[in-house]
Amino acid sequence: MHFPMNNEKILNDLEEIVGKDFASNREEELFIYSLDPGASLPRVVDFVVMPKSVEEVQKIVKLANKEGIPIVPMGGGLTLSGLVLPVHGGIVLDMKRMDNIIEINEMSKYALIEAGVTTGHLLSYLNENYPNLQPPVPDAPSAATVAGNVLIHGSGYLSQKYGDHGSMINGLEVVLPNGDICKVGSCALSDYWFTRGPIPDLIGLFTSSFGTLGIVTKLSVKLFHKPKFRDVVFGLATDFEDIPNILSKVTESGLAEDVLLGMQDKPDWMKGYIFVIVYVTGESEDEIDTNAKVLKKIYRKTNARYMKTPPRIREIYMEKPIFAATAADFRKGGGFEYVGAFLPIENLPKAFKGGAEISKRHGIIPTIGSRLIGQSHSAMAFFSYSFNRADPDDMKNAREALHETNLLALELGGIPWKAELAGQKLILDKMDPNYKKLFKTIRDTLDPNHIMNPGNWEVE
Numbered sequence: 324m325h326f327p328m329n330n331e332k333i334l335n336d337l338e339e340i341v342g343k344d345f346a347s348n349r350e351e352e353l354f355i356y357s358l359d360p361g362a363s364l365p366r367v368v369d370f371v372v373m374p375k376s377v378e379e380v381q382k383i384v385k386l387a388n389k390e391g392i393p394i395v396p397m398g399g400g401l402t403l404s405g406l407v408l409p410v411h412g413g414i415v416l417d418m419k420r421m422d423n424i425i426e427i428n429e430m431s432k433y434a435l436i437e438a439g440v441t442t443g444h445l446l447s448y449l450n451e452n453y454p455n456l457q458p459p460v461p462d463a464p465s466a467a468t469v470a471g472n473v474l475i476h477g478s479g480y481l482s483q484k485y486g487d488h489g490s491m492i493n494g495l496e497v498v499l500p501n502g503d504i505c506k507v508g509s510c511a512l513s514d515y516w517f518t519r520g521p522i523p524d525l526i527g528l529f530t531s532s533f534g535t536l537g538i539v540t541k542l543s544v545k546l547f548h549k550p551k552f553r554d555v556v557f558g559l560a561t562d563f564e565d566i567p568n569i570l571s572k573v574t575e576s577g578l579a580e581d582v583l584l585g586m587q588d589k590p591d592w593m594k595g596y597i598f599v600i601v602y603v604t605g606e607s608e609d610e611i612d613t614n615a616k617v618l619k620k621i622y623r624k625t626n627a628r629y630m631k632t633p634p635r636i637r638e639i640y641m642e643k644p645i646f647a648a649t650a651a652d653f654r655k656g657g658g659f660e661y662v663g664a665f666l667p668i669e670n671l672p673k674a675f676k677g678g679a680e681i682s683k684r685h686g687i688i689p690t691i692g693s694r695l696i697g698q699s700h701s702a703m704a705f706f707s708y709s710f711n712r713a714d715p716d717d718m719k720n721a722r723e724a725l726h727e728t729n730l731l732a733l734e735l736g737g738i739p740w741k742a743e744l745a746g747q748k749l750i751l752d753k754m755d756p757n758y759k760k761l762f763k764t765i766r767d768t769l770d771p772n773h774i775m776n777p778g779n780w781e782v783e
């Protein structure tokens with residue numbers, strides 16, 4: 324379905340709202356918005372608009388309602404799974420011009436920012452001005468927005484200690500689908516954007532709903548004390564079945580800031596090992612050494628081995644964000660996408676084994692990883708599939724592998740993360756009907772004209 328529209332009139336209206344330089348329907352400018360870096364096929368975009376203020380967002384939403392045009396909010400557009408590619412055409416609302424860091428509250432430890440602030444911007448701003456504070460940062464390219472990341476339950480180096488990034492939201496300013504500006508969290512009644520409770524917690528409506536319930540224009544995210552020292556301690560496991568126990572013991576020690584697992588069959592020296600990558604922090608080098616010793620003991624007791632880190636590997640892993648693609652199986656054409664899935668820790672062995680089988684079946688070198696979330700309450704597992712972007716059959720092969728991985732994640736009691744359209748459908752098929760009914764009721768009430776990212780999370 325594509326919405327009928329009077330292109331030139333709508334462009335004029337959009338230009339009136341944001342200025343001539345920031346609205347376009349020109350093919351050459353829409354091209355980049357019609358694709359994303361993952362394995363999705365390109366989709367039609369009718370307009371791109373770059374608002375500068377919440378009032379402009381509000382006017383665009385009102386116009387879209389009047390004209391019945393879909394709106395897709397976009398941050399960095401880096402989720403890989405086609406989430407900012409319009410399913411039914413319409414407006415891509417590129418938020419990058421709303422890039423003010425409004426306030427850093429050092430005492431209550433939060434950053435109040437506009438929705439277009441990138442993770443790289445916030446990180447470097449804090450490094451320069453507040454060196455004792457650190458923000459949640461994913462290992463995504465630094466052009467990813469903080470909003471885009473926290474709104475999809477992203478995760479990063481602080482997630483093992485403090486939870487996924489969705490749980491680090493204190494408050495939101497949202498333009499609802501009818502154009503109302505609504506504040507949720509403590510900011511609904513206080514000047515301090517410091518907590519999401521103790522009032523009915525509606526922030527969850529806007530997380531992982533992929534822009535279907537509103538457009539976030541401001542947000543407050545938690546910041547954390549930055550310890551003076553940080554180091555990485557590698558362990559090596561050879562049996563998938565040992566993983567849950569290793570992870571439990573590592574997290575029970577209370578020493579780990581971030582815990583990653585990695586497995587890949589290339590280069591040859593990596594084959595057959597599961598790398599356990601644990602970050603320790605401290606206020607002195609002695610503290611780091613002591614913590615590293617405790618970890619080495621844990622590795623010994625859990626069937627794993629300590630691995631002395633080669634300097635080049637250490638350098639890569641100490642970077643923030645880690646350049647995640649360093650380890651990827653690069654193919655001609657450079658395409659790569661991964662299924663991320665939230666999984667119960669006990670099912671990681673089956674996930675790693677199953678993921679490796681799927682990769683091999685599709686002729687792709689197994690590249691599987693995982694990051695612990697919230698003191699091992701769950702793990703985000705990632706199964707990467709590379710493809711040649713210039714070869715449609717190879718892209719189709721990757722999409723099939725992604726689909727099988729979504730099925731595997733669901734079979735293991737997990738939930739595919741930032742799922743593409745086909746993955747969303749699998750999730751909805753398995754979901755409690757009353758959960759779906761509740762979501763549909765909320766969506767129909769908030770967005771009766773169904774203009775917000777239609778096609779995503781469609782309950783039939």
Ligand SMILES: Cc1cc2nc3c(=O)[nH]c(=O)nc-3n(C[C@H](O)[C@H](O)[C@H](O)COP(=O)(O)OP(=O)(O)OC[C@H]3O[C@@H](n4cnc5c(N)ncnc54)[C@H](O)[C@@H]3O)c2cc1C
Pocket residue numbers: 360395396397398399400401402403406407418438461462463464466467468469470471472473474475476477478479532533534537538539540647648776
């Ligand atoms: C190499 C690589 C490594 C990665 N590693 C990680 C990682 O370690 N951890 C991790 O969490 N992710 C990772 N990612 C995935 C992804 O890039 C990030 O999660 C990223 O932060 C998404 O942010 P974005 O600004 O690109 O969001 P977008 O793709 O622009 O948007 C994501 C979703 O949020 C919606 N949205 C965006 N802005 C708004 C808004 N203002 N209001 C309402 N809805 C909005 C969009 O409609 C879309 O549904 C990685 C990606 C790549 C390519």
